[in-house]
Amino acid sequence: MSEDDVQTLNAARRRLVARQVALARSIAVSAAVAMAEVHDLTAVTVAIEHLDRTLVDLGRPHMPGNYDEPG
Numbered sequence: 001m002s003e004d005d006v007q008t009l010n011a012a013r014r015r016l017v018a019r020q021v022a023l024a025r026s027i028a029v030s031a032a033v034a035m036a037e038v039h040d041l042t043a044v045t046v047a048i049e050h051l052d053r054t055l056v057d058l059g060r061p062h063m064p065g066n067y068d069e070p071g
Helices: 003-029 035-057
Strands: none
Touching: 003 035
């Protein structure tokens, strides 16, 4: 994979993490937890884990706080 591809994977991961946090915040403040949000949070978490495995397989593991690439 090219460097651009790796940057794209990292950008996708950042966007998914932002969505994960938004969903978690929504769940945290809700009086009644919507199961649809729980399922969405699970799906987003699985997608992040898949991207992490892909990056490791490419020899370019995600490093927390390493967001110097444009995105």
